[in-house]
Amino acid sequence: xxxxxxxxxxxxxxxxxxxxxxxxxxxxxxxxxxxxxxxxxxxxxxxxxxxxxxxxxxxxxxxxxxxxxxxxxxxxxxxxxxxxxxxxxxxxxxxxxxxxxxxxxxxxxxxxxxxxxxxxxxxxxxxxxxxxxxxxxxxxxxxxxxxxxxxxxxxxx
Numbered sequence: 001x002x003x004x005x006x007x008x009x010x011x012x013x014x015x016x017x018x019x020x021x022x023x024x025x026x027x028x029x030x031x032x033x034x035x036x037x038x039x040x041x042x043x044x045x046x047x048x049x050x051x052x053x054x055x056x057x058x059x060x061x062x063x064x065x066x067x068x069x070x071x072x073x074x075x076x077x078x079x080x081x082x083x084x085x086x087x088x089x090x091x092x093x094x095x096x097x098x099x100x101x102x103x104x105x106x107x108x109x110x111x112x113x114x115x116x117x118x119x120x121x122x123x124x125x126x127x128x129x130x131x132x133x134x135x136x137x138x139x140x141x142x143x144x145x146x147x148x149x150x151x152x153x154x155x156x157x
Contacts, residue, residue, distance in 0.1 A: 009085045010039040011094050013047050020100045020147060029059045035094065037082075044097040045082060046150075049090055063091045070095070073137055077129035077157070079150060097153055102146035122157035 014034040030048040037043050050063040070081045070093065080096040101122075126149060133139045141148075151157055 009083065009092075011035050011037055011045055011047065011083060013049065013092070017099065017103065020103060029055060029063050030093075032100065034097075044153075046095045046098045048093040048095070050092075051090055053089055060091070063093075067091065067093045069137075069139065073133070075129060075132045077125045078132070098150035100147045101149040101151055101157060118155070125157045 012035055014036065017032045017034065020032040029050050031051070033047040033049055035045045035047040037045060050060070052060055055063070064086075067081075067084055070079060071084075074080075079098065082094045082096065084091070084093040086092070126144075130141060130144070133141060149157055
C-alpha cells in the first residue's frame with residue numbers, strides 16, 4: 001500500500017487484521033492493519049485503510065468525514081487519532097493500537113480477567129463514549145456492533 005513520503009506519513013503499514021475483515025458487516029468501509037510509528041518511540045499503531053479504487057464516492061466521502069471527525073474528537077473512550085493521509089489510491093487513518101472487540105474477546109483475558117465486572121466496565125466505557133458523541137459532539141453512532149468497538153492493549157473498550 002502506498003503511504004506517501006515517510007516525512008509526511010511516519011508510519012509503516014503492516015499485516016491486515018483478517019478477523020476484522022471477516023467480522024465486519026457490508027456497511028463498513030475500512031480494512032484494519034497493524035502498523036508502527038517510524039519516528040519517536042516506534043509504538044504499535046492501528047491503520048484503517050480505504051481502497052479508493054474499490055469504493056464508490058459515497059464511501060469515500062464517508063471515510064473523509066470519519067477522519068475529519070476523529071481528528072477533532074478527544075475523549076478517553078474514543079479512539080486516539082495519530083495521523084493519516086490520502087493518496088490517489090487510498091485513505092489511511094492511524095490510531096492508537098487497537099483490535100476490534102469481535103476478534104479480541106478470547107484474548108481480552110490476557111490483559112484482564114474476563115469476568116462480570118470486567119464486562120460491566122467495558123459496557124460502562126461504551127456508554128460514556130456514546131453519551132459524549134451523542135450529547136456533546138452532536139453525532140449519532142448508527143452502527144454499534146462488536147466490529148465497531150475496539151479494545152486497547154490495556155483491555156479498555
